[in-house]
Amino acid sequence: xxxxxxxxxxxxxxxxxLHVGGARxxxxxxxxxxxxxxxxxxxxxxxxxxxxxxxSVDVILEGMRWLGFDWDEGPGPDGDIGEFAPxxxxxxxxxxKSYIKKLLDEDKAYPCYCTPEELRQRREASLARGEDPxxxxxxxxxxxxxREALALEGRxxxxxxxxxxxxxxxxxxxxxxxxxxxxxxxDDFVVLKSDGTPxxxxxxVIDDHLMEITHVIRGDDHIxxxxxxxxxxxxxxxxxxxxxxxxxxxxxxxxRLSKRHGATSVTEYRDAGFVPEALDNYLALLGWSFSxxxxxxxxxxxxxxxxxxxxxKNPAVFDMKKLEWMNGVxxxxxxxxxxxxxxxxRLQEAELLPHEIDxxxxxxxxxxxxxxxxxxxxxxxxxxxSRYFFTDEIHYDEAAVDEFLYQDxxxxxxxxxxxxxxxxxxxxxxDIEQVFRGVQKHLGMKLGEVIQPVRVAITGTxxxxxxxxxxxxxxxxxxxxxxxxxxxxxxxxxxxx
RNA sequence: GCCCCCAUCGUCUAGUGGCCUAGGACGCCGCCCUCUCACGGCGGUGGCAGGGGUUCAAAUCCCCUUGGGGGUACCA
Numbered sequence: 001x002x003x004x005x006x007x008x009x010x011x012x013x014x015x016x017x018l019h020v021g022g023a024r025x026x027x028x029x030x031x032x033x034x035x036x037x038x039x040x041x042x043x044x045x046x047x048x049x050x051x052x053x054x055x056s057v058d059v060i061l062e063g064m065r066w067l068g069f070d071w072d073e074g075p076g077p078d079g080d081i082g083e084f085a086p087x088x089x090x091x092x093x094x095x096x097k098s099y100i101k102k103l104l105d106e107d108k109a110y111p112c113y114c115t116p117e118e119l120r121q122r123r124e125a126s127l128a129r130g131e132d133p134x135x136x137x138x139x140x141x142x143x144x145x146x147r148e149a150l151a152l153e154g155r156x157x158x159x160x161x162x163x164x165x166x167x168x169x170x171x172x173x174x175x176x177x178x179x180x181x182x183x184x185x186x187d188d189f190v191v192l193k194s195d196g197t198p199x200x201x202x203x204x205v206i207d208d209h210l211m212e213i214t215h216v217i218r219g220d221d222h223i224x225x226x227x228x229x230x231x232x233x234x235x236x237x238x239x240x241x242x243x244x245x246x247x248x249x250x251x252x253x254x255x256r257l258s259k260r261h262g263a264t265s266v267t268e269y270r271d272a273g274f275v276p277e278a279l280d281n282y283l284a285l286l287g288w289s290f291s292x293x294x295x296x297x298x299x300x301x302x303x304x305x306x307x308x309x310x311x312x313k314n315p316a317v318f319d320m321k322k323l324e325w326m327n328g329v330x331x332x333x334x335x336x337x338x339x340x341x342x343x344x345x346r347l348q349e350a351e352l353l354p355h356e357i358d359x360x361x362x363x364x365x366x367x368x369x370x371x372x373x374x375x376x377x378x379x380x381x382x383x384x385x386s387r388y389f390f391t392d393e394i395h396y397d398e399a400a401v402d403e404f405l406y407q408d409x410x411x412x413x414x415x416x417x418x419x420x421x422x423x424x425x426x427x428x429x430x431d432i433e434q435v436f437r438g439v440q441k442h443l444g445m446k447l448g449e450v451i452q453p454v455r456v457a458i459t460g461t462x463x464x465x466x467x468x469x470x471x472x473x474x475x476x477x478x479x480x481x482x483x484x485x486x487x488x489x490x491x492x493x494x495x496x497x
Numbered sequence: 498g499c500c501c502c503c504a505u506c507g508u509c510u511a512g513u514g515g516c517c518u519a520g521g522a523c524g525c526c527g528c529c530c531u532c533u534c535a536c537g538g539c540g541g542u543g544g545c546a547g548g549g550g551u552u553c554a555a556a557u558c559c560c561c562u563u564g565g566g567g568g569u570a571c572c573a
Contacts, residue, residue, distance in 0.1 A: 013573045048572055132499055158571050185500055193571040200573045224501055224568035254565060285509060292511035293521050315566060319508050322523040374536040451532035463534040
């Protein structure tokens with residue numbers, strides 16, 4: 001057992017939405033902390049002043065809450081919470097500067113006056129010569145007077161880290177094992193930009209150290225950055241945390257998951273009718289597995305079973321079909337009351353229900369939800385599938401109407417059904433079934449030959465829950481009225497032909 | 498270009514040298530249930546990238562090739 005308390009963090013940069021890849025990283029950090037009774041920190045890496053926005057921070061926090069990833073330290077409703085505040089990098093600039101000063105004082109870093117344009121040209125030139133496009137260190141050994149002269153030219157400076165060309169740097173990764181980098185491959189990278197903000201590779205080290213992060217769990221696109229960071233740790237005599245690099249999430253064409261592949265933001269999945277537990281469960285399986293046979297895990301089980309040892313090394317392709325299946329499982333297994341509550345706002349949104357919902361309506365929606373529960377893959381499916389329960393304006397599937405309704409025997413058959421249904425004292429499923437059976441027997445038809453036309457008449461389509469159930473929910477009055485409407489419609493059409 | 502990571506069914510994966518004639522899940526196909534569609538049940542299709550080694554024995558270890566991904570920014 002470890003004696004030090006585990007501390008993990010998720011450190012998104014607020015330049016857009018909470019990406020599913022980011023959500024997966026957050027999930028693993030969160031699960032790891034919860035599994036070991038550690039602390040989960042949320043830190044906002046907003047040092048890119050150009051691209052970071054406040055709205056993006058809100059969207060990310062909202063996504064985190066929706067997914068259920070509660071953080072112990074980080075942004076709170078009234079400012080940052082936690083002993084290592086602030087948790088926004090933009091509010092920690094003085095801290096970074098003090099460490100920059102330390103590096104400068106010890107000659108482990110130096111100011112560089114090359115402009116981005118000059119750097120770009122030299123990089124391209126060396127690439128064209130077939131050389132490594134490394135920074136050429138022309139500012140590495142400037143003397144004070146030279147620096148002043150460059151500054152006098154109006155040049156802005158950045159601070160570069162003086163990296164060693166000797167030896168190698170070893171990344172000891174919990175998932176990948178030892179990864180060795182030749183130090184000669186690393187150049188003197190920028191640690192402080194000319195606008196006074198630190199670069200990622202520097203700030204991440206300072207913060208992870210100061211916030212006492214014990215396990216740095218992140219996407220494996222950061223592997224190549226890790227040796228740079230390790231050199232910073234060493235230059236500042238900080239102890240190294242453990243590193244664990246997660247496999248990336250890819251799109252169906254095996255390239256990095258992006259907009260081209262469909263929805264990538266957590267918000268989109270929420271809006272599309274996915275439930276958070278399903279997304280958590282699915283995301284957990286992207287890079288982690290528990291056994292040869294288990295795939296369904298409640299969030300609590302995920303916490304209990306999650307370990308880094310069972311994280312795989314290979315990249316995972318995001319499979320929407322499997323997510324949909326899993327979401328369907330969660331919808332099927334949730335209490336009907338919850339499904340009802342989740343679906344009400346969507347029905348209001350579609351203007352199928354008023355803003356005020358009374359107990360009777362809620363009860364009715366509950367019945368409908370119950371009839372549709374096994375047929376949903378997303379909550380969004382509910383609206384089109386239940387439309388006819390709420391409005392007489394039926395959208396007819398023309399082909400189905402031609403096939404089932406515009407037949408000579410339909411008016412007579414429907415009139416028999418109408419008469420039978422109208423006379424019922426009670427309008428339960430079994431009562432309705434009696435009427436259908438009677439008509440079917442009388443006409444010498446198969447049950448389906450009676451029911452399917454009714455289905456098309458009532459729902460407009462050939463697909464719905466059991467017919468007796470649908471009619472019972474609709475109620476005697478509406479059922480009879482809808483039948484009457486259809487009988488007229490069919491007669492009119494037949495007389496035309 | 499250079500550096501790094503990765504490589505089992507279409508997809509997610511189990512597999513840590515003999516238990517593998519390679520297991521599960523999604524998808525797909527078929528059958529059953531059945532008033533349609535779902536659900537559910539049953540069955541099927543389908544894979545160790547290629548080549549060399551090591552070993553009595555390799556999906557499992559090593560090397561090479563190939564393929565994919567990432568990095569090489571005053572983005573994170």
